[in-house]
Amino acid sequence: MTKPKQYSRRGCGRMPRRAFLADLGMGFTGLALGAMLHRDGFGHDAAGWAPPKGNPHFAPKAKSVIWLFMIGGVSHVESFDPKPTLNKYAGMSIAETPYHGVLDQSFLDENVRTPVPDQRKILSHIYPLQVGYSRRGESGIEVSDWWPHVGRCVDDIAVIRSMWTNDIDHGAQLQFHTGRNRLDGFFPTIGSWVHYGLGTLNENLPQFVVLGNPVADCCGGHEAHRANYLGPTHDGVPLVADAANPLAFGRPPEGVFREEQEKEFELLARLNQLAVAEYPEDDKARARIKSYELAFRMQRAIPEVFEFQQETAATHKLYGMDHKTTAPFAKHCLAARRLVERGVRFVQVYHGGNGNAGGWDAHGNLRGNHANNCAQVDKPIAALLHDLRQRGLLDETLVVWATEFGRSPGSEGTDGRDHHPFGFSVWMAGGGIKGGVVHGATDELGFLAVEDRHYVTDIHATVLHQLGLDSRRLEIPGRKRLEMEHGHVIHGVLA
Numbered sequence: 001m002t003k004p005k006q007y008s009r010r011g012c013g014r015m016p017r018r019a020f021l022a023d024l025g026m027g028f029t030g031l032a033l034g035a036m037l038h039r040d041g042f043g044h045d046a047a048g049w050a051p052p053k054g055n056p057h058f059a060p061k062a063k064s065v066i067w068l069f070m071i072g073g074v075s076h077v078e079s080f081d082p083k084p085t086l087n088k089y090a091g092m093s094i095a096e097t098p099y100h101g102v103l104d105q106s107f108l109d110e111n112v113r114t115p116v117p118d119q120r121k122i123l124s125h126i127y128p129l130q131v132g133y134s135r136r137g138e139s140g141i142e143v144s145d146w147w148p149h150v151g152r153c154v155d156d157i158a159v160i161r162s163m164w165t166n167d168i169d170h171g172a173q174l175q176f177h178t179g180r181n182r183l184d185g186f187f188p189t190i191g192s193w194v195h196y197g198l199g200t201l202n203e204n205l206p207q208f209v210v211l212g213n214p215v216a217d218c219c220g221g222h223e224a225h226r227a228n229y230l231g232p233t234h235d236g237v238p239l240v241a242d243a244a245n246p247l248a249f250g251r252p253p254e255g256v257f258r259e260e261q262e263k264e265f266e267l268l269a270r271l272n273q274l275a276v277a278e279y280p281e282d283d284k285a286r287a288r289i290k291s292y293e294l295a296f297r298m299q300r301a302i303p304e305v306f307e308f309q310q311e312t313a314a315t316h317k318l319y320g321m322d323h324k325t326t327a328p329f330a331k332h333c334l335a336a337r338r339l340v341e342r343g344v345r346f347v348q349v350y351h352g353g354n355g356n357a358g359g360w361d362a363h364g365n366l367r368g369n370h371a372n373n374c375a376q377v378d379k380p381i382a383a384l385l386h387d388l389r390q391r392g393l394l395d396e397t398l399v400v401w402a403t404e405f406g407r408s409p410g411s412e413g414t415d416g417r418d419h420h421p422f423g424f425s426v427w428m429a430g431g432g433i434k435g436g437v438v439h440g441a442t443d444e445l446g447f448l449a450v451e452d453r454h455y456v457t458d459i460h461a462t463v464l465h466q467l468g469l470d471s472r473r474l475e476i477p478g479r480k481r482l483e484m485e486h487g488h489v490i491h492g493v494l495a
Contacts, residue, residue, distance in 0.1 A: 056198065056468025061432025061494075062398040063201065064340040065194060065463055067348045068381060069402050070373075071173060071215060072358025075417055076406035076425040077446040078370055081161045082133035082142045085444040086409055090128035094410065097126065099445055126445070127411035130367040139436030146374035149382035155436040156385055156394070157429045158493035162440025162449035165405060165421045165456050170357045172404035172421060174220025178228075179457035179485045182220060187485070190460045191346040192227035192234040197469045201343030204301035206237035208346045209339055211332045213353025214238065225348055229479060231283045236348055241331040243306040247298065305338050306331075319383040326379050333380040337387055340397050351377050362407060364416040385429055398431025398466050400459065409445040423449035426459060431466045434495040457487030465489045 077083045089097045136143045136151035141159060143151035150157075167175050171182035178187040188196070195208040208225070215224040225236030239246050308321065311334065319334050320326025329351055336347040352359030352373065362369040381401065388394040406424030407417030423442035429435065440452035464471050471486045 057470045057473055058468050060466065060468030062430070062466040063396045064344060065191075065346045065398045065400065065431070065467070066336045066340060066384070067191065067346065067400050067402070068377075069173075069176070069348065069350055070358075070360050070377070071219075071350055071352035071354075072170070072360030072362075072403070073172075073405045073407060073419055074360050074373075074403040074424075075362065075366065075370060076161070076420075076423070076442070077409060078129060078131050078366070078407075079144050079147060079374075080141075080159050080425040080427060081406075081442060081446060082129065082144060083409070083442075083444065083446045084129070086126055086446070087128045089126040089445070092126050094126070097445070099443065099447060125411050126409060127366075127417060130370070137436060141436065141438055144374075146370055147378050149378045150385075153382050153385045153429070156389065157427045157435055158433050159425060159427045159438045160440055160454060160459075160490065160493065161423075161425045161438060161442055162451055162453050163424050163426055163456065163459075164449045164453055168405075168419050168421050170219040170361070170404065170419075172219075172419075173215045173358070174224050176402060176404050176456045177220070177224045179455075179460060179487065180482075186220075186223045186226070186228045188228045188230045188234070189223075189225055189236070190463060191225055191236050191348050192230050193460070193464065193471065193474060194346045194467060194469070195234045195236075196227065196230050197464070197474050198345055198467060201345065202301075204297040205305070205339070205342060205344050206239075206298070207344060208234065208236045208348070209344055210236040210238040210348045210350070211241060211335060212329075212350035213355075214350055215353065216355050216357070219357065229476070233283075236346075239302065239306075239335075241306050241335045243303045243308075246302045246306050301342075305342065306335060308334060315387065318387065320379040325375050326377075329377050330380040330383070333384040334387075337384060337391075337393070341391070341393065358404075360403065362416050363412050363418065364414075366407070366416050388430060394430040396431065398433065398463060399429045400426065400463065401428075402426040402459065406446070409447055420446075422447060428459075428462070428493060432495050433466070434493055437493060439490065439492045452492065454490060455484060455487060457485055458490050459487070461487035462490045462493070466494075 077086060132145045133142050134145065134151075135141065137153075137155040139155050141154045141157075143154055165172050165175055167181055174182050174186075177189040177191075179190075180187045191208045191210075198207075200207050210225045215221055225238075226232075227234035237247075308316070308331065315334070316322055319330035321330045321334070332349045332351075336349055339347050360369070360373055385394065385399060388397050388399070403424070403426070405419055405421040408420040410418070412418045423446060440454060441450060442448060443450050461471065471481070475481055
């Protein structure tokens with residue numbers, strides 16, 4: 001007896017919801033609709049769960065974040081936490097100072113997860129300040145003379161002088177972005193969590209953009225702006241501040257008309273959606289399809305972001321676009337403003353990426369290293385803060401300036417400083433942050449964070465809080481996060 005033919009549910013006219021939505025998304029005009037359906041909750045996974053995209057958990061103070069990260073480890077004592085006591089004890093060993101017991105072996109065993117290459121570097125002779133400093137603004141916050149332009153903006157800034165981490169090597173770059181030590185593996189970054197938790201403000205631009213040379217493979221590489229288990233849809237999108245070629249393979253081939261591309265994308269969409277209907281749990285396939293859709297829309301939107309000639313001559317001069325020293329980073333800062341102005345949620349701007357540990361890694365010639373690097377970024381960063389304020393964007397844009405750790409109070413060799421994770425500085429501005437304040441403190445030599453100590457994920461918690469997000473409510477079933485990953489909001493810097 002011949003077995004009756006088995007018809008699929010689709011053949012019987014009972015189309016599964018996934019197949020219906022997949023078919024509905026076919027066609028070029030349906031691409032954006034399919035993405036919106038997924039974002040609005042119709043594309044839930046088998047457990048019926050999806051992130052609250054576009055729906056903050058509580059009223060936000062900010063819409064966007066500009067994350068300025070200096071790769072290599074900026075000296076806190078020669079930037080935003082000057083320590084004149086270093087001059088007092090210059091040339092002495094730690095044992096000859098009142099602070100001789102501050103970094104003994106038991107402290108290192110308790111507070112450092114990665115091997116310390118040579119304790120003598122940390123416990124060596126005190127190295128004096130390599131630059132002067134002065135009180136800036138009405139608030140009178142001490143800022144290094146290497147940061148005169150940012151110093152003039154200090155009344156908009158909350159300096160946090162009590163950061164710490166537990167990676168003494170440059171894996172701390174990855175740790176600063178994920179909250180986890182590199183020995184633990186790879187985890188979602190702060191930019192990815194923001195992308196994951198909030199909806200788009202502009203359908204034509206990526207919501208997590210990366211500018212500048214990234215962290216090198218030695219120190220986490222592209223994982224410093226990737227989403228890991230959140231899925232590739234939430235990775236940062238690297239862009240180049242060049243209107244002619246801002247995105248690799250992001251421009252149509254020469255001689256191809258937009259109408260031709262639309263037909264190509266319509267066919268590609270049909271093929272892709274058939275694959276998604278067949279393999280509905282393939283996150284990578286869905287992410288790839290969404291990236292194709294976004295890439296098509298970005299071909300027009302992204303080049304316009306980098307058409308800096310639209311800006312006035314006064315703006316070019318403000319950022320330092322007219323000087324070879326400042327121009328490269330000025331482009332990134334100006335692009336960051338133009339991106340958040342157009343609705344991008346998170347702009348991660350790197351400085352110092354050099355394929356190795358980072359341009360700020362000053363084991364030798366700290367004076368030359370930091371003087372040169374500060375000259376590249378000081379004016380553009382100050383211009384960014386000023387420009388955001390004059391355009392009414394600073395109140396809704398949270399600016400974070402950070403680095404993976406500070407530099408040791410003791411010398412390395414004759415004229416450098418070693419890595420220093422035990423106490424260092426970051427700062428925040430805009431987006432509901434109180435300006436002109438200092439929060440936390442290190443001791444007189446800048447060794448330890450001794451007042452209001454904050455692990456790096458406290459910065460993450462504060463960023464999410466200002467965006468109206470609670471990290472605990474973003475957790476994925478089966479992916480329980482550690483307490484250290486969530487961090488604690490730094491209420492002392494909130495307006």
